[in-house]
Every structure is written in C-alpha cells, then in structure tokens.
Amino acid sequence: MSNQFKALSVHLLTATGAVFAMLAMLEATQKQWDMMFLWLVVAFAVDGLDGPLARKYQVKEYAAEFDGVLLDLIIDYLTYVFIPAFALFKSGLFEGWTGWFVIIVITFTSALYFADTRMKTKDNSFSGFPGCWNMVAIVVFALTPNFWVILALVTGLAVAMFLPLKFVHPVRTERWRNVTLPMALAWTFFAGWAAWVDFHPQSWASWGLIITSVYLLFAGIAQQIIYERGAPAG
Numbered sequence: 001m002s003n004q005f006k007a008l009s010v011h012l013l014t015a016t017g018a019v020f021a022m023l024a025m026l027e028a029t030q031k032q033w034d035m036m037f038l039w040l041v042v043a044f045a046v047d048g049l050d051g052p053l054a055r056k057y058q059v060k061e062y063a064a065e066f067d068g069v070l071l072d073l074i075i076d077y078l079t080y081v082f083i084p085a086f087a088l089f090k091s092g093l094f095e096g097w098t099g100w101f102v103i104i105v106i107t108f109t110s111a112l113y114f115a116d117t118r119m120k121t122k123d124n125s126f127s128g129f130p131g132c133w134n135m136v137a138i139v140v141f142a143l144t145p146n147f148w149v150i151l152a153l154v155t156g157l158a159v160a161m162f163l164p165l166k167f168v169h170p171v172r173t174e175r176w177r178n179v180t181l182p183m184a185l186a187w188t189f190f191a192g193w194a195a196w197v198d199f200h201p202q203s204w205a206s207w208g209l210i211i212t213s214v215y216l217l218f219a220g221i222a223q224q225i226i227y228e229r230g231a232p233a234g
Helices: 003-029 032-055 067-090 098-113 133-143 147-161 177-196 204-225
Strands: none
Touching: 003 032, 003 067, 003 147, 032 067, 032 133, 032 177, 067 098, 098 147, 133 147, 133 177, 133 204, 177 204
16 A cells, blocks of 8 residues: 555545535534534544644645645534534523524634644643533533523633643653543543434433543643743744
8 A cells, every 4th residue: 555545545544524514504503412413523533533643644745735724723613612502502501692602612713723823832731721512512512501501601612712822642742642642532422422323311321421621621731830931832
C-alpha cells in the first residue's frame, strides 16, 4: 500500500464526519435526540482518530492536494457547534428569549473562534474554550438542569473562548496525557451510553459524564496554575 494511498485514506476518514453530521441532523429534525447524539459521538470518535493518523501517514506530504485542517474545521463546526446548537434550541429546555440567546451566542462566537489563528498554544493545548458544544449539549440533555443554569453555562463558556485560559487537547497535550486520554475515551463511552439509554435519569452514565467533563474542562487551567504561575500563558 503506497504512502499516497494511506494519506488519502486519512482524508477520506475525516470526510465521513460530514456524513455522520448529516445523519445526526436528520435525527435532530425529528427530535430523535438519542440517535442524534449517537451519530455525534461516532463523529467525535472519528475526529479523535484522524489527527494521529494524519501525522503518522504524513498527509501534508503525501496528500497535499487536500487541506486536512480546513476539512476538519468544516466538519467540526457542523458536529461541535451547529447541530448541538440546533438541538438545544429545539429541546424545549428553554423559555422565551433564552433559546434564541443560546443559539445566537453559540454559533456567532464559535465562528469567530474557529477562524482565530491563536487557538493553539505552544504545548498543543487550546487557548480558550475550544467550542466543544457537542460535549456541553449531551451533558445538558443527560442532566436537564434549569434553563437559567444552562444560560449561565453557555454565557460563561462563550466568554471563555476568548480568555487566555488553557483547555487540554486529549491527544496532543503531552502533560498529563496518561490521564487526559483515558478521560476522553471514558467521556466518549459515557456519552454513547447516555444516548443509548435515551438519557434515562437513573443511568450511571450521567455521573460518568459529570466526572470526565469536569476533568476535561479544568485540567488545562489547573496546569496553568500549577506550572505556569507568574509566566505568560502560551
């Protein structure tokens, strides 16, 4: 198998995320939230695999005719931002103007963040909350908090997108990777489990989502506090 074929195959794998996004959107229009999130979890898993494979098979050298970064960003915006925002808006979890506020804030700030050339730090973490609204949405569906709590969470994370706070990349951030990667895999498992049982309130998946989400949300900030106190973030 040639190097060119291997590299091209990685691009083809990345592109399947667009198919999974469409399948998720079709389920969302029917308010089949469990199936929508299952497809988003599949897309999330693909997104976790294609990056390491792209580096391993040197796609920039052997399949340079396709821009893997651009392809990844297009699919990420669909699966991380657009579809989860639509689901939150149509979920019935909001009252009055709050649903409109949430969908506008998520889509607008995420479009700016995805185009921000400063989104990655020197240690391959994210600078600012990386727009993982799919993760936020599935936790919200699993826990169904009061809509004011959701509103505060969305507002805080939208602001955090543009603050000098670090958020770990499960694969590329080397520090604590032996903990972060298993946490990310566990999050994927619990997310799929929660969707599989149609967000049953008594499911242990909810506790798993809480624990893994808290770690993934605050691990990068903890690293800043512990290792970079008094030094410029970056």
